[in-house]
Amino acid sequence: MMSTSTAHRSPEDPAWFRHVLGQYPTGVCVITAQPADGPPIGMVVGSFSSVSMHPPLVGFYPSNTSETWPHLQRASHWCVNILAAHQSDVCRRIATAPLAERFEGVPWRPAPSGAPIIEGAVAWIDCVPVAVHDAGDHKIALAEVRHLDAASTELPLLFFRSGYGSFSPLTLTAYDPDMSLTRPLRHFELIRSIAQELPDQGLRCLVTAPVSDSVVVIGQLDPPSGSVAARPTTLVGQRLPFRPHGPSIFEAWAPAGEQAAWVARFSPDSQEAEIRALARIRERGFSIGLGSEGHRRFAAALEQLAAEPGAVPNEELDALVASLDYEPADLTDAVLAEARVISAPVFDSAGSPVLAMTVFGFRAKPDIVRDAIAAVTRCAQRATRTLGLAPRRD
Incomplete structure (x- = not known):
């Protein structure tokens, strides 16, 4: 009034x-x-x-x-x-x-x-x-x-x-000078309001898309904060290497030939484990990453990239991705207490996983992690329906 x-x-x-x-x-x-x-x-x-x-x-x-x-x-x-x-x-x-x-x-x-x-x-x-x-x-x-x-x-x-x-960005989308992100950015605009529910629940969220041999951060959504950084930072636009042993959220529902090519990139003694990991992602409907020294070093590298794009060489990023720990066999309370990131796929009308919603920054307690899993998978399923297809579980 x-x-x-x-x-x-x-x-x-x-x-x-x-x-x-x-x-x-x-x-x-x-x-x-x-x-x-x-x-x-x-x-x-x-x-x-x-x-x-x-x-x-x-x-x-x-x-x-x-x-x-x-x-x-x-x-x-x-x-x-x-x-x-x-x-x-x-x-x-x-x-x-x-x-x-x-x-x-x-x-x-x-x-x-x-x-x-x-x-x-x-x-x-x-x-x-x-x-x-x-x-x-x-x-x-x-x-x-x-x-x-x-x-x-x-x-x-x-x-x-x-x-x-300056402003402290809560939601940003990637800049697309060469038009390689036109389709994923269109998808993100269609599901942005759904993804916004995650930071509204206190979860930090990155929306990524596979582009060539990279995973590109096309959107960032952060919870409101009482403090404003002197120089706000963002990972939007960052291209991360799509390499073993990183999250395989985009490969879990790929055609058989593409999955075989992905698995072949692993060392022979790791290929069976990766096949099982892809099956777990399909069965669960999400990917989960655990805390480890590799994750801590990777998180530090991402913070550095957010503050200064290009500060971490691609070769170093490749090595960090290879050290990550994903898809544990059992989701016991002890394992959930180690969870650091959770990703859920968003499918397009052709049934291909075109986006991933990744949440992080939550407290590593089993009940909180379960709530985060429920939130991100629920939002990803709604986003998939928005893009025209119910989630696939085959």
């Missing part, structure tokens, strides 16, 4: 207008240009948006009182730089330094047009001005995109309630 003290505040009150609109977070961009006869120009904006795809247009909204805008308006090209969360110092410098000194100490390189691309920016968009319209005490500046790139895996800088910061 709206408070009577604020219900009738007028939109003509600038302070109140800014306060209410400040509840909506915006990204922070620097619009740059390179004049032919002077130093580069930069202007900070928080009001930038995509306008059209055909043709590709973007827009921003400079103030009529901006001292930078008249210089920027005369430029033949603009480059929009979407700043990363750690670049608040760059933002402040370009917002406050004299026009001719804004890029002193700010590393940059030229875009195809020659306008500055600020090093470390999350993305840049090189464009040509096409129109400027009056809009009250601002302008609407439109530009046609000529070149663009997502240049960093960092999270973006946000402006919210008159301050700068």
